[in-house]
Amino acid sequence: MSHPGVRRTTWNALRARRRELGGLAGWSVVESLPALLGGVLVARAVDQGFLVGRFGTGLAWLAGLAAAVLVGAVGTGRVYRGLGAVVEPFRDELATRVVRAALDGATRPGGRADSAAVTRLTHQVEVVRDTFGGLLMVVRGFLFTAGSALLGLLSLAPLLAGAVAVPLVAGLVVFAAGLPAMVAHQRAQVRAGEDLGRSAATALGGHRDVVACGAQDRVVDDVGRRVTAQARTERTLARMAALRSLSLGVGGWLPVVVLLLAVPWLVRNGMSTGAVLGALVYVTTGLQPALHAIVVGVGGGGLRYVVTLDRILRACPVPGDDAGPTAGTAPPPVAHAAPGTAAPPAVRLRGVTFRYGPHARPVLADLTLALSAGEHLAVVGPSGAGKSTLAALIAGLARPDSGTVHLAGAPVAALAPAALARLRVLVPQEGYVRSGSLDDNLRYLCPDVDEAALERAVDALGARPLVSRLGGLGAAIEPGALSAGERQLVAAVRAYVAPAPLVILDEATCHLDPVLEATVEDAFGRRPGTLVVVAHRISSATRADRVLVFDDDGPVLGTHQELLARSPTYRELVGLWEHVPVPSGVPLGGP
Numbered sequence: 001m002s003h004p005g006v007r008r009t010t011w012n013a014l015r016a017r018r019r020e021l022g023g024l025a026g027w028s029v030v031e032s033l034p035a036l037l038g039g040v041l042v043a044r045a046v047d048q049g050f051l052v053g054r055f056g057t058g059l060a061w062l063a064g065l066a067a068a069v070l071v072g073a074v075g076t077g078r079v080y081r082g083l084g085a086v087v088e089p090f091r092d093e094l095a096t097r098v099v100r101a102a103l104d105g106a107t108r109p110g111g112r113a114d115s116a117a118v119t120r121l122t123h124q125v126e127v128v129r130d131t132f133g134g135l136l137m138v139v140r141g142f143l144f145t146a147g148s149a150l151l152g153l154l155s156l157a158p159l160l161a162g163a164v165a166v167p168l169v170a171g172l173v174v175f176a177a178g179l180p181a182m183v184a185h186q187r188a189q190v191r192a193g194e195d196l197g198r199s200a201a202t203a204l205g206g207h208r209d210v211v212a213c214g215a216q217d218r219v220v221d222d223v224g225r226r227v228t229a230q231a232r233t234e235r236t237l238a239r240m241a242a243l244r245s246l247s248l249g250v251g252g253w254l255p256v257v258v259l260l261l262a263v264p265w266l267v268r269n270g271m272s273t274g275a276v277l278g279a280l281v282y283v284t285t286g287l288q289p290a291l292h293a294i295v296v297g298v299g300g301g302g303l304r305y306v307v308t309l310d311r312i313l314r315a316c317p318v319p320g321d322d323a324g325p326t327a328g329t330a331p332p333p334v335a336h337a338a339p340g341t342a343a344p345p346a347v348r349l350r351g352v353t354f355r356y357g358p359h360a361r362p363v364l365a366d367l368t369l370a371l372s373a374g375e376h377l378a379v380v381g382p383s384g385a386g387k388s389t390l391a392a393l394i395a396g397l398a399r400p401d402s403g404t405v406h407l408a409g410a411p412v413a414a415l416a417p418a419a420l421a422r423l424r425v426l427v428p429q430e431g432y433v434r435s436g437s438l439d440d441n442l443r444y445l446c447p448d449v450d451e452a453a454l455e456r457a458v459d460a461l462g463a464r465p466l467v468s469r470l471g472g473l474g475a476a477i478e479p480g481a482l483s484a485g486e487r488q489l490v491a492a493v494r495a496y497v498a499p500a501p502l503v504i505l506d507e508a509t510c511h512l513d514p515v516l517e518a519t520v521e522d523a524f525g526r527r528p529g530t531l532v533v534v535a536h537r538i539s540s541a542t543r544a545d546r547v548l549v550f551d552d553d554g555p556v557l558g559t560h561q562e563l564l565a566r567s568p569t570y571r572e573l574v575g576l577w578e579h580v581p582v583p584s585g586v587p588l589g590g591p
Ligand SMILES: Nc1ncnc2c1ncn2[C@@H]1O[C@H](COP(=O)(O)OP(=O)(O)OP(=O)(O)O)[C@@H](O)[C@H]1O
Pocket: 356, 363, 381, 382, 383, 384, 385, 386, 387, 388, 389, 390
């Protein structure tokens, strides 16, 4: 079954452009003038002209046909012009949908910008645009041309019109009966093409790793299997062309046979030679080409339209869509402990593995960790060990390759950005400050915080001198005019008043002097809720309830004292930190 959205989307696209479609229909009538008049004019030319020796009269009727063809050509030109007014807005809608889905995907927690997918999808949008236009042309062409030819035939030989319509309809029925199978094979062919593209792109992207690991044969084998699979689907699709030939044979050629067989009877019943020729004109220049166009158009571009649009709708669902891959993945509610049961941990990582690329060494491998509500954890380790990566995973800004991350019982992977923001606030090393008033910047995460609470936060975090220097909470500030430390302090106050119960400080105080850093961390330590600090100095570790150190053999968890006894890396870091001279007299760092 195809996406029900294909039918709905197509219907909506047509309904929204009723006026343009009306214009298209009007010009289609003009375009089908030769199909309507061709047989009658030929019959007149033969019967009243050439057969009775009036050459001029015969030519005059044919001139009438030529005029009808010219008028029809004008109609065709206008039809093409009107087609753009229906097709282009539809293409724009789909392109907007693709771009919106790509942006949503890239800004979702753990989401990554996937430019290859956007390129593939925008290419598919172009395919849909072309096939939608083609489909409109052939369906419309068939209705008007075949309809006009049948009307003309009806006026020449009513009985013959009925006899010709029967095989025509039979041909259409044969074609329609095979359509579902054709759609399925077309879909398989598109999928096989995508599989091949993905596998080839992965092989190309990781070719250095492939060569380094000596895995060429395996990769060639893998891509080769997909090439074979795609070739198989192409062959099956080609075989389906036989069905098209059958319906063309029944619907297009059988009427000619019927006409030829009926000639003696028609002539005996008074039908003129010209009328017989006219009837032949209707069948061979009206009905047959119209059927051919619709069978080839629907069986080729039409199938591509259904399958490709289906892929786009599935890949880029919009809210309210009923069958997209993300439908039904509404964020689960935050789990609350039932009365009498223990509350879920504030942070829980289970078997988390994360790497920055498919062939990269994992930064974290099978990490399991639980923090209870109110706990204060410091994360320490050498540069590049994975501390910021861990902070991003906890904050839901990176998604594990395997394993799960839960905050207060809710899986971060399933939480919408707004729900996630209610659970945690991450303060990175570079404090974000925007142009505007200081007050706006501090209330950014909690616009409703009352004045007194904001003032208390300013005092608790040691930000009073900064606020005074800037001219009070209402003062306008320019990010460029603040030092890196001042920006960190603004970000810290903003996070402090945020309603989220979990605060993650990722080297968020590295530009503050040790005294101010201690003030900020102590204030966060007293703030109700859970605190994770990616430590910049050893003092951060000594203030925490527990410390996670990235040791050579992997992360080790314990108290400061326990780790001094158990972790060589921790001992080394403590030794290093204790010997680093502390700058003094530079309270807020340089910009
Ligand atoms: N976007 C990225 N793409 C690829 N590799 C990355 C990316 N970000 C970090 N890494 C790598 O992942 C590893 C862990 O980085 P991470 O920033 O988590 O370490 P860290 O312990 O926070 O280091 P630092 O203390 O220097 O900030 C490092 O080897 C780093 O080079």
